[in-house]
Amino acid sequence: MPQVKSNIFTKLLTMLLLLLFPIVVLYGYSTNTSVGVIKSQIQELNVNRLAFFRDQIEEEMNQLVLLSSVISRDYSVQSLQTKSDYSSYAEISSVIAVENKLRLQQIAGKWSNQIIVYYPQAERVVPDSLSSVNPLQLANLDLWNKYPWIYENDPSVRGNYRFAHYVIDPFGADLESAQQVTKIYFSAEILKDLLYNFNVNKEGETFLWSRQFEPITKPVKPLEHKDELQATLRQTLDGPVQNKIVKVGGTEYVMNALQIGGLDWYIVDVVPIKQILKPITTNRNLFYIAIVVLVLIGTLASLWLYRYIQIPMRQLLLGVRKVRHGDYSIRIPERGNNDFDYLLSGFNHMTADIQVLIDQVYKEQIHSREAKLKQLQSQINPHFLYNCLFYIMNMSSLGDEEAVTAMALNLGEYFRYTTRNDKPSATLREETNLITNYLKIQQLRMKRLSYDISIPEEMMFLEIPRLSLQPIVENAAIHGIEPLPEGGTITVTGGSNGQEHWIVIENNGATMAEDKLRDLIAMLGQEHEEERGYGVWNMHQRFLLQFGEGSGLVIDKRSGGGMIFTIRWHTAKRDVLPQQEKEA
Incomplete structure (x- = not known):
């Protein structure tokens, strides 16, 4: 008995799959390679952008520190450290001169800031219109913190915070013996506005993060799994720089963290990889859809060939085998609009004549x-x-x-x-x-x-x-x-x-x-x-x-x-x- 041979439908479908298989494998390999390269490039690019943004913040904060130091060394500012014998008019003129100088220095900076000079021995505050700093608050300050900027509550606006820098004169003195305390501060809202502008036209979110306080952020679009990401930061952050890919909630993120100089804060940038790779993913999906469409078209074409070529050929082969075994009564049904009709009709006439x-x-x-x-x-x-x-x-x-x-x-x-x-x-x-x-x-x-x-x-x-x-x-x-x-x-x-x-x-x-x-x-x-x-x-x-x-x-x-x-x-x-x- 002859072995059963695979029909034309199986052969065509197998050939189509063999042709498409290496293409799919090569495309998948190329896509994975491209994704790996893009991930590394994204990490490097985000680190560079984040470092540039951090440098801008550090530069401006350093300018404010320098400004506070210059003011604290100014002669006219230091002249108000002790009680003077000047007439009331002279004393008022000195205070007004210091206030004008402070006001000019504030205008010179890029960030909106406030400078206050406190004279503990003279029991004077310039400008005296600001009541944000009092002896009680100064007594509770940790002025010898290793970070020059302190994150504190803003009593002028409820719920707001600010960053403050203090300069003690003479240097190294405590609050009881200090002659002068110069304070410069700026609102955390300034950093929020900078973060918002930085987050515009980019995927993910950039925010300031500290182990002790709530993060400072103003996202364009809130980031998913933010609490889980902060928990990951708290567990894995070690050192001034971190650059890694983490997976939270089934989503991969590129997370870069850089410590800001002078602060116990990190500027953190988190980008969901799927959003960055969305064009590549879309192209990959379109490619796979095209492959599926090609397979479907090939299957339909194979079915068409099977129905209109393979089936008549098989019927003809079976008819020939039956004739070979002596059954001359076999007749093959003819189909309309089929190229095999002439051949099948000729076979039927031949078997009829042989039977007669x-x-x-x-x-x-x-x-x-x-x-x-x-x-x-x-x-x-x-x-x-x-x-x-x-x-x-x-x-x-x-x-x-x-x-x-x-x-x-x-x-x-x-x-x-x-x-x-x-x-x-x-x-x-x-x-x-x-x-x-x-x-x-x-x-x-x-x-x-x-x-x-x-x-x-x-x-x-x-x-x-x-x-x-x-x-x-x-x-x-x-x-x-x-x-x-x-x-x-x-x-x-x-x-x-x-x-x-x-x-x-x-x-x-x-x-x-x-x-x-x-x-x-x-x-x-x-x-x-x-x-x-x-x-x-x-x-x-x-x-x-x-x-x-x-x-x-x-x-x-x-x-x-x-x-x-x-x-x-x-x-x-x-x-x-x-x-x-x-x-x-």
């Missing part, structure tokens, strides 16, 4: 075989008649009237059976009755002959060629039992194995010589010659004609003496010719 020719040949073979069967059957009748007439003559000469009468009656029954030529075959029951009748005749003739017939009842309905058992039984009686003075037994048994059937006729009489047995077996397969007997050869040829190859007679020696004749036939392999003979 085969039917004609079959009819001729039927008539030929029917004539041959009748000829072979007619050859048996005189052969058997000669034996019976010789027997009657011998019995008459011996005066055995009973045997003559029995022979005459059985001979009459025989001719009544054989002259009924309505069909060339007979049931096994009819053939069994015939050999029983024959063996009774021989038993009358040879008292030393015994027989036993044992054939299953379910086999009795099977049809075999007429007069096919009688020649074998006759040979067993004449050539097997009759030559032996002590006589013998003829046993007829039958068996069936579904579609295979057999009848065994054996005798315990004389054994055929080896050379004669070889000649007899060889003679079964050859054309008949006049000098040879017809019985065994005729029977074998009739089984071959009716049941085909594998059927016929098998001859062998019997252990202990005698011969075995086995007749086999297969109903499953039976030629259709007998049924067509009946119909004819």
